[in-house]
Amino acid sequence: MSKVPKLLAESLFGLMLLMGAGGGIYLNNQAAVQQAQSNEYAQAVAADSSTSMAVKIAMVMGHYYESSNRHIGTPYVDKVGKGQPLTVCNGVTGAGVTAGKYYSPRDCYELERARYIQTEAAVAPMLRYWSSYDPFVQATFIDFGWNKPLASFKTSTMRAKANAGDLLGACAENPRWNKGTVQGVQVVLPGLQIRGDSNGELCAEWRVPS
Incomplete structure (x- = not known):
């Protein structure tokens, strides 16, 4: 059984369809067609010709992981996140996030x-075989860098295995990154477990159709 949530899989299929990847093989997948027609975020991502396919895939992944494909336009305090940062959109914190401002799609x-x-740009130079990776593999590394501190990736077993040529071993590290800090204690968070399990499969098994 796939560990990639159904809605995420449909969103990724829809993105491929919008980008014309795979020679239209997703046209017979009604759920993918519906996602392509209704997912405004995926439509915006697919239409952007200035970003890599890996970034596009990672953005659609983040749209699911961070907000279940919903638009979150009002900043909120992330009480689960470390430091409880002011957050908006699909997990955006820091510069550009202003309390009380509404953020359009x-x-x-x-x-x-x-x-x-x-x-x-930060993750790619850390990986010796980056240019040989499929965009889905690259996207899972980008998602890791989006969700976790880059310093954690730099010293991770995931990176060490990837640079040693053990891509499948690196992919299998994803489910281990399932903990967050809640009231000063490291605990397994269901959302992070789903993200880790899903990314492990996307990294190891998913490839952009030729």
């Missing part, structure tokens, strides 16, 4: 796009 897209490109 376009505002969110611009905030996220810039950060995802920065994350890709």
Whole structure:
């Protein structure tokens, strides 16, 4: 049984369909067609010709993991996150997030796009075989960098295995990154477990159709 949530899988299939990847093999998948027609975020991502396919896939992944494909335009305090940061859109914190401001879907897209490109630029040089990886593999590493501190990735067993040529071993590290800090204590968070299990499969098994 796949560990990639059904809605995420449909969103990724829909993105492939919008980008024309796979020679239209998803046209017979009604759920993918519906996602392509209704997912405004995926439509915006697919239409952006200035970003890599890996970033596009990672953005759609983040849209599911961070907000279950819903638009979150009002900043909120993330009480589960470490430090309880002010958060908006699909997990955006820090510069550009202002309390009381409403962020339109376009505002969110611009905030996220810039950060995802920065994350890709930071992660790629850390991986010896980056250029040989399928965009789905690259996207899982980008998602890790989006969700976790880059310092954690730099010293991780995941990175060490990848750079040793053990990609499947690196992919299998994803489910281990399932803990968050709640009231000063490290605990397994269901959302992070789903993310880790899903990314492990996406990294090891999913590939962009030729």
